[in-house]
Every structure is written in C-alpha cells, then in structure tokens.
Amino acid sequence: MSKDTAIDLDRILQQLGAFGKYNIVNYALLLFPIYLAGMYGSVFVFEASDINYRCKIEQCEGLDDTSWLTSAIPLEGDRLSKCKRYAAIVGNETCRAFNTNITIGCDAIQYSHYVLLQFDLGCQNWKRTLIGTIHNSGLFVSLPLTGIMSDRFGRKKALAVASLMNGIFGFARSFSVNYVMMVVFEFLEAALGAGAYTTAFVLAMELVGPKGRVFGNTLINFIFTFGLMTLPGLSWWLQDWRQLLRIIYAPAMLVLSYIWLLNESVRWLLSKGRNEDAIEILRKAAKMNNVDISEELNPIFEMKVPEPKQTKNVDAENDRTSTFARVLKSRIIRTRVIVCSFLWMTCTFVYYGLSINSVGLGGNKYVNFMLVGFVEIPANFACLLVLDRFGRKKILIIMYILSACLCIGLSFIPKDHKLLSLIIYLSGKFSITVAYSSVYIYVSEVFPTSVRQSLLAICSSLGRVGSTLAPLTPLLALYYDNLPSIFFGSLALTASAMVLILPETLNVPLPDTIEEAERLARPKSVSAE
Incomplete structure (x- = not known):
C-alpha cells in the first residue's frame, strides 16, 4: 500500500x-x-x-463468647495473629488455660471462606x-x-x-x-x-x-x-x-x-x-453514516487487487x-x-x-x-x-x-x-x-x-x-x-x-x-x- x-x-x-x-x-x-x-x-x-483467619483452638471453637481469643492468640499490632497461638498449659484443657510466654505455630487454621479455605492456603x-x-x-x-x-x-x-x-x-x-x-x-x-x-x-x-x-x-x-x-x-x-x-x-x-x-x-x-474487501466496508460505512465522499477522494474506490507484478511492495x-x-x-x-x-x-x-x-x-x-x-x-x-x-x-x-x-x-x-x-x-x-x-x-x-x-x-x-x-x-x-x-x-x-x-x-x-x-x-x- x-x-x-x-x-x-x-x-x-x-x-x-x-x-x-x-x-x-x-x-x-x-x-x-x-x-x-x-x-x-x-x-x-x-x-x-x-481473608480473616486464625489458628484453630479446638477446646474453644463453638463458644458464643469470643473473649477467649486474646488469651489464646497473641496480637500483632492491633490485630490477632493469623499464624501464631499461645501454647496450652499441659494437663489443663479449659478454654483460658494458655501460657502467654510461649508462642507456637498453628496446628490447624480456622477459615471464613474463599480459596484459602478450600485449598488450605492459610499462612x-x-x-x-x-x-x-x-x-x-x-x-x-x-x-x-x-x-x-x-x-x-x-x-x-x-x-x-x-x-x-x-x-x-x-x-x-x-x-x-x-x-x-x-x-x-x-x-x-x-x-x-x-x-x-x-x-x-x-x-x-x-x-x-x-x-x-x-x-x-x-x-x-x-x-x-x-x-x-x-x-x-x-x-x-x-x-x-x-x-x-x-x-x-x-x-x-x-x-x-x-x-x-x-x-x-x-x-x-x-x-x-485486500482492497476490494476494504472498499466494500468503506461504502457500507458511507451509506450507514449517510455521507457522500468528496470527488477528490473517490480514486480509492477505484482501486483493484494488486497484480502479481506488484508483490515487491514490502507491505503486501x-x-x-x-x-x-x-x-x-x-x-x-x-x-x-x-x-x-x-x-x-x-x-x-x-x-x-x-x-x-x-x-x-x-x-x-x-x-x-x-x-x-x-x-x-x-x-x-x-x-x-x-x-x-x-x-x-x-x-x-x-x-x-x-x-x-x-x-x-x-x-x-x-x-x-x-x-x-x-x-x-x-x-x-x-x-x-x-x-x-x-x-x-x-x-x-x-x-x-x-x-x-x-x-x-x-x-x-x-x-x-x-x-x-x-x-x-x-x-x-x-x-x-x-x-x-x-x-x-x-x-x-x-x-x-x-x-x-x-x-x-x-x-x-x-x-x-x-x-x-x-x-x-x-x-x-x-x-x-
């Protein structure tokens, strides 16, 4: 072209x-x-x-009162840690029996929803x-x-x-x-x-x-x-x-x-x-837009598909x-x-x-x-x-x-x-x-x-x-x-x-x-x- x-x-x-x-x-x-x-x-x-998740604390899960959370899980800044918990006191299975001087990783994760829950991607x-x-x-x-x-x-x-x-x-x-x-x-x-x-x-x-x-x-x-x-x-x-x-x-x-x-x-x-295809679309566009192309630009509508001799054009x-x-x-x-x-x-x-x-x-x-x-x-x-x-x-x-x-x-x-x-x-x-x-x-x-x-x-x-x-x-x-x-x-x-x-x-x-x-x-x- x-x-x-x-x-x-x-x-x-x-x-x-x-x-x-x-x-x-x-x-x-x-x-x-x-x-x-x-x-x-x-x-x-x-x-x-x-999402919001935390360590699962087996002896506390299911309780309506959630005040035990700060006794079982350390704070990181102003939020509960997602991947750490306090160690439970050996021999005491009550919900508030935790040693706040010992921090350990989660044994299991308590999720809310989404991919982290279904594919266990917590932590x-x-x-x-x-x-x-x-x-x-x-x-x-x-x-x-x-x-x-x-x-x-x-x-x-x-x-x-x-x-x-x-x-x-x-x-x-x-x-x-x-x-x-x-x-x-x-x-x-x-x-x-x-x-x-x-x-x-x-x-x-x-x-x-x-x-x-x-x-x-x-x-x-x-x-x-x-x-x-x-x-x-x-x-x-x-x-x-x-x-x-x-x-x-x-x-x-x-x-x-x-x-x-x-x-x-x-x-x-x-x-x-592909000049003929292009011309057909241009004519369709002119008809849809109700526009008459000026005479000086009409030659483009007279273009034909290039002959084999024209294949030297690097854009063909x-x-x-x-x-x-x-x-x-x-x-x-x-x-x-x-x-x-x-x-x-x-x-x-x-x-x-x-x-x-x-x-x-x-x-x-x-x-x-x-x-x-x-x-x-x-x-x-x-x-x-x-x-x-x-x-x-x-x-x-x-x-x-x-x-x-x-x-x-x-x-x-x-x-x-x-x-x-x-x-x-x-x-x-x-x-x-x-x-x-x-x-x-x-x-x-x-x-x-x-x-x-x-x-x-x-x-x-x-x-x-x-x-x-x-x-x-x-x-x-x-x-x-x-x-x-x-x-x-x-x-x-x-x-x-x-x-x-x-x-x-x-x-x-x-x-x-x-x-x-x-x-x-x-x-x-x-x-x-």
Whole structure:
C-alpha cells in the first residue's frame, strides 16, 4: 500500500465522521469484550484474597463468647495473629488455660471462606499471591500470540478466538478441585485469552482517524473501568469465588459470534492488499453514516487487487515475513520497542500494584477497590481534555513524575492519617491511569500498520513483567509498610526520563509503512491534519 493510499484513508475516515452510525455500531460490539476484560484482569485479587483467619483452638471453637481469643492468640499490632497461638498449659484443657510466654505455630487454621479455605492456603502467602503472578505470566504468551494471529488472519478473528478461550478456561477454573488445577487453568485462561483486550483496542483505534483516537480511547477506558468496578461489587455480593468465575466468564463465549457480526479493520485489509474487501466496508460505512465522499477522494474506490507484478511492495500480503524482518532491522523502531516496553512495564507495575495493595488499606476492601477503580473515570476524562491539546510526550512526562512524587510521598505520612493517605493513594492511581491510557494511544501511533498489533503485543507482553511482579508486592509490606509505594515511585521517575527519546504523534496520521514510521522521529514530518 502506498503512502498516498494511507493518507487518503485517513481523509476518508475524517469525512465519514469519527463517530457516525457505522462507528457507533462497531464500537458497541467492541466495548462488550472490553467490559469483560476489566473484570478478568483483576479477578485474582478477590479469587484468592487474604481473608480473616486464625489458628484453630479446638477446646474453644463453638463458644458464643469470643473473649477467649486474646488469651489464646497473641496480637500483632492491633490485630490477632493469623499464624501464631499461645501454647496450652499441659494437663489443663479449659478454654483460658494458655501460657502467654510461649508462642507456637498453628496446628490447624480456622477459615471464613474463599480459596484459602478450600485449598488450605492459610499462612502460605506466597501461594496465594502466586495465583496473580501465574495469571499475569500467561500474558507473555497471549499478547504476542494474539498479535501475530491478528496481523495475519485479521483483527475480528483474533478477538473472537481469544474471547472464546477466556470463556472456556475461566469457566472451567471454577470447578477446580485442588490448587494445582486452579493455577494451571489460571495460566491457560490468560495465555490463550488475555489478548482479547489489545485486539479490541487496536481494532477500535484503526476504526477512526487521528481526531477520533483520543475520544475512542477514553470511551474504551470508561467501559474497562466500569468492568473493574463491577468486580468487587459482585464479589462482595456473592462471597463465593466459584460463582463469581462462572458469572463473569460465561458471557465471553458470546464474542465468538463477532466473526459474523463485526466488520474487519479497513486499514488492516488495505495493508494486506485486500482492497476490494476494504472498499466494500468503506461504502457500507458511507451509506450507514449517510455521507457522500468528496470527488477528490473517490480514486480509492477505484482501486483493484494488486497484480502479481506488484508483490515487491514490502507491505503486501506475500511479504509479511520480510516486512517484520525489516522492522526489526530498523534502529529507530527497535529503540521504540525497547522504550515503549519499559513505559508499559512501569504502567502495569504501578497500576496493578496500587489496585492490588488497595485491599490492604484500612476499611472495607471492596469499597477501597471500587474507589481505586472509580478514580480512573476522572483520569480518563483528563486524558480526553489534555492529550489532543498538549500532546503525548508532555502529558506522559508530567504524569510519571507526579505519580512518582505521590507514591514516594506516602512513606512520609503518619499511619494515623488514614484519610490523607487514602487521598494521596488515589491521586497516585489517578496519575498512573492517565499515563497508562496515554501509553496505549502512543504505542499504537508509532508503529506501521502491517505489524502494528504484533509490535504493540511485543511491547505489552514485555511490559507485563510489571503486572506479573505486582501481585507479589503486598509481601514487601510485611517488611516495611511503604516499601511497595517506594518501588512504584522509583520506576515511574525512570520512565519519565525515557519518554524524551520518543517522537510526538499529536494529529499525525497513523504510519502505514516502515518509512513513514521512521519519519516520525524527524520534526519536519510532524504536521497537523
């Protein structure tokens, strides 16, 4: 596909309108799997949450009066110890006969509910937090795999298959009979299905022109946040991890129907030389939006499928492998992959880390998680206001620095100032959410169409080192309460400096060829639409 074709396509998308009837119908379909992804990405937080449990004291269990607890179990801070008890006085089996000078480990655990009860994970925090790590490690497989499928076979097929895998393995996980079975299905669900979100995102970004990308991204993030906030509400109501999994994963299987319902990305079709299919969809869009394309842009509707002689074009379908090889040989694009991967890793580490650690804050863990999710709504609205006005680079740098200052600042706030700590905590989540939303747009704008999702998937999968490590950060708090926040802030500060390496992409058409992507690094190539 030539440069002229790419520019014409963006101009046609502009004339069709960013959100006409055609776009609304397709966006409505895409928002459903995105809503589900909002729950799937953090379900492990409630699937294996750290609940109230303690040592089981056989001679005292079943008594209506619980005043014996402080006689049998030592305090750790202001709470009863979860994994220690006082030794019973030998020969005295009464409920209050304990030697408070001798502390021993639990013989058995008294649970309330959830995974810890059914798989006996009490006092094994590493096994509990490993569930989240196993889930996120699956993304190292899913994102590049789905990206390759998407770039080769089409966006809608990749989306449908990935969502089906989500539904099958997520639903099956609810019938786990032991810990090993659960973590295996946890991995498979993420490894084969987690790419559904990135596929839906790329398809949505390619559906509109430059002026509609930020608004489209904001809409996607609103729906994702709605899914994120639905999760603690369902978990609070159900109080049963098996029912929770069945309710949220069963609807994912419906997305298989998108193979027949959803329109393929016109930009992807053109990059593969399938011009007739692309033209048919553009005509359908113009008819649905009741728009007449101006005469100067009509030549794109006269395009024919390339003749065999034209196969030298590196962006044609027959040169998929050589195109990807050329991309990797480009020093400019290789540098972008490295930088974008680090930016993504920082966002996932801080974003998921703050979300996961929120359930450890004082108060109701479900409400805390909802608040941490709710703050993403104004954060995404802020993206809508500032990204198209001030550009991508400035906003990213400011948000990373702000997030670093807020996270590190938490360590200087006294423990008894809970309200102030919560405000600072939510402000840190606000700033990293703005950065995360900006990175998603930014990364989709700096790579060529023919390998856009593959490279986006590489950046995302490498960046998932952050989300893989994030579930383990609550263990750091066992040594120092604010150690997770200090880690978050240090990484964000480093990321702010690395943004300076990337080009500005404000109002620049999506690059369709390697040459166009490389020219983004040159100031003269950046021009308003």
